[in-house]
Amino acid sequence: MADTPTPAVTISAIAEEAGVSAPTVSRVLNGRGDVAPATRERIESLLRARGYRRRGSRGGEMVGLLDLVFNDLDSPWAVEIIRGVEDAAHAVGSGIVVSAIHRRASSTRQWLQNVRSRTSDGAVLVTTDLDSSLRAELEDLHMPSVVIDPVGVPDLAVPTIGATNWAGGLSATDYLISLGHRRIAFVAGRPELWCSRARLDGYRAGLETAGLDVDDDLVVPGEFDYESGFRAGEHLFGLAEPPTAVFSASDQMTLGVYEALRRRGLRVPADVSVIGFDDLPEARWASPPLTTVRQPLAEMGRLAVRTVHRLVGGESIESPRVELATELVVRDSTAAVPGAPAR
Amino acid sequence: MADTPTPAVTISAIAEEAGVSAPTVSRVLNGRGDVAPATRERIESLLRARGYRRRGSRGGEMVGLLDLVFNDLDSPWAVEIIRGVEDAAHAVGSGIVVSAIHRRASSTRQWLQNVRSRTSDGAVLVTTDLDSSLRAELEDLHMPSVVIDPVGVPDLAVPTIGATNWAGGLSATDYLISLGHRRIAFVAGRPELWCSRARLDGYRAGLETAGLDVDDDLVVPGEFDYESGFRAGEHLFGLAEPPTAVFSASDQMTLGVYEALRRRGLRVPADVSVIGFDDLPEARWASPPLTTVRQPLAEMGRLAVRTVHRLVGGESIESPRVELATELVVRDSTAAVPGAPAR
DNA sequence: CTGAAAGCGCTTACAG
DNA sequence: CTGAAAGCGCTTACAG
Structure with missing residues (x-):
């Protein structure tokens, strides 16, 4: 997607290639009705293929927009990322145009049209699942772009920025074990996403390294959201032999677990220790404040901007994917395993 | 700020008025060094005064950017507003350029420069305190703009959109009274902001209407943030005669109150009822889920976009300020006052 | 439906 | 430091 600065794609270049005059191309671009369907078709596909972008009078200059x-x-990490991206973009004098692909088919077209006409210098995509047709259309825009991917799709042709999910899963589990916990539950994230798998594997690795068995009854599915965390909590503490600690793959699910525990009259961390993943602001404000694995979302945003910027400048990127370190943030939701008192 | 579409401010118009040639103005605009200071000065002030905006070849057309x-x-309502604004902007085919005025003097200049050069069609300002010099500079941009103001500064020359803070304060208090509470504390917001005053007055009105005295010991200062809420909670429940209910002027402070109560071993809502203000997502995910006064932030964002759009189109706005209704959202943090048992 | 011509807003050498 | 001239990318009547 990061094509080297090719000889300016102008209206007249397109016109020549299509065997028409510049005004005709202009008419197509501006959606005037009076163009023969066949001609329009031909011009449109050329426009797409060459990655035509409006540039006004001043040549190939940058427009200062990302x-x-x-x-x-609605994703709760959206602001965190916006903050990092805005910060870095501001530093290089760029504005950021934030948009959401509202998933109604009709408006995607409209949205692409908007993106095309505002001719920003590059794009940062934050997305758990881009369907492939959309991906293709995005390529047609010929914008340098990078994907921030807190959830991990490592198979793109575009540079990707993620976090060390596996290591995060491991460190949370290690910590719980160091506190004396042996029955540690895991609430998983959306199973189709790589990051869920990585966090789960980190959890398993932690247990196995400590010589503990993975008890499949303590691994429960989740969807990353509050509700599924709540259900997981209900299930886990309805068990004959409930865990003494719960590690969930997102902060939101952890808040659901809090609520399930509260309803059962169990206390965090006196009765049960709890760890989350993400370190969203809500983690700090939970009661008790939540121990969690921090994903450096703002930093990921900043790096994404620096990366597109290098692409815009024609530099090439050495590694197609980079993962930033996660970090365990210990707050008040974790404590040593309760002595041995029957609950 | 909403000037009617005047006869195109072009580079050559400015040049003529300044008594120089068009290339000279162009040089000033592009920050070339080779312009006499006096000339540059004159041109710059003319540019500002006439509200010059780059427009490329296609005339006064809209550029599709807000x-x-x-x-x-960092404000926790930022996303809520972004969501509403993005939604409405998307509907009219506009992109939104999100930025933060980082409050370092130097970068404000830089930021204004960016705003000027991207020539968006209008602006939505979300801000609790715009200092007046910045306000003046913003006027120089000659962009139709509206202020979304969840906290209420009703003295601008610009259309403002807010929420019914007083009515919100009243409804929360009424509800608590209807539950049998008589000792109801209020944790106030930043005292210099209008909305804080309005919410406090709503609370007072509620008590007075019910024939209850306002006990000044139960009105404690806050700053809208988590920490001040926590301190307020500590204070209130250190009192000889603590309240049976607490209404705080923001959800964030309420979460601080939760934590203060938890540390004292008091339960929400069994021992103490609690109400917040804003209805941020964290309210729903608190444990127990928080009863709160909803401010329709996304809707305010949508209305703001519709309003700038009308200004862009040259329409005039009937009311300089509109307030959208707040609404009490009852969840699980409120209950009837505990019978009479000594705690 | 399409092109030749004129025009617009801006910028870039070039000369002084 | 500044302007006259040429040029660029695009669009707008106008004619056919």
């Missing part, structure tokens, strides 16, 4: 694209904006 | 400006992005 697109920041989310699948949708 | 600036969305925050003081900074």
